[in-house]
Amino acid sequence: MRPDGLDARHRHPRVTAVAPRPARAPAPRPAAGRRALPASVLALAAAPAALLALLAVPAAAAQFVPxxxxxxxxxxxxxxxxxxxxxxPDDFAGRSAAVLDRGSLVNKTSRRTLLPNLPIPRNAIGEPKVVSLNAMVRIVYAEGGLTISTYGSALQAGAVGDVIPVRNLESGLTVAGTIGGDGAVHVASNGGPG
Structure with a gap:
């Protein structure tokens, strides 16, 4: 051993004593019969409260959104x-694509999963489907005073006003038509939307 405290073979200071660790406060113990929640779960539980705190605004500068x-x-x-x-916040409508009117949501269908307490995007809702996939639908062709009606199989689901393809059960041909309020598919003379 050299006088400067370095070991000649290893060239590092010789450790003579280890400093004691500072004492930590003991972790709180759960009540008898209960398991303690991990810190990650506690942090996740606090996240919604933090989000709501960010969204909290004075009543004068706020609007209510469904x-x-x-x-x-x-x-x-x-x-x-x-x-x-x-x-x-009052400026929420200008910077958001969310639905602001409760009446425009009632009796609509969801196109994707909507989570509680989150604004509903306009593109996440649609009209209810009146025709489902592979459903038997009435196909109506009307021109002038002539009306021809038959049945077909819907090749796509749709709401009133949607254009969907339908397979004629008698001929096997596929035509496209517009779903009417009566649930029938209305076909134009060229087989396109009518």
Whole structure:
């Protein structure tokens, strides 16, 4: 050993003593019969509260926006009881593509999963489907005073006003037509939308 404290073979200072670790406060113990929650779960539980704190604004500079109160799945018809109102900043309408009117959501269908307490994007809702895939539908051809009606199989689901392909059950030909309010598919003379 050299006088400068370095070991000649290894060229590093010789450790003579280890400093004690500072004492840590003991972790809180759960009540008898319960398991402690991991810190990651506690952090996730605090996240919605932090988000709501960011969205909280004074009442004078706020508007109310409809949001789901429950999870709404794709294809579900949105009912009034599935919605609640959430306070948003006054400029929310200008910087958002969310639906702002509760009445425009009721009796519409969801195109994707809508989560509770989150604004509903305009492109996430649509008209209810009146024709489902492979459903038997009435095909109507009308021109002048002539009306021809037959049945076919819908090759696509659709709402009123949508153009869908339909296979004629008698001839096997596929035609495209517009779904009417009566649920029938109306075909134009050229086989296109009518």
């Amino acid at each position: 949001v789901p109160s429950v999870v709404i799945y794709p294809g579900d018809v949105i009912r009034d009881g599935m919605l609640t109102e959430m306070q948003m």
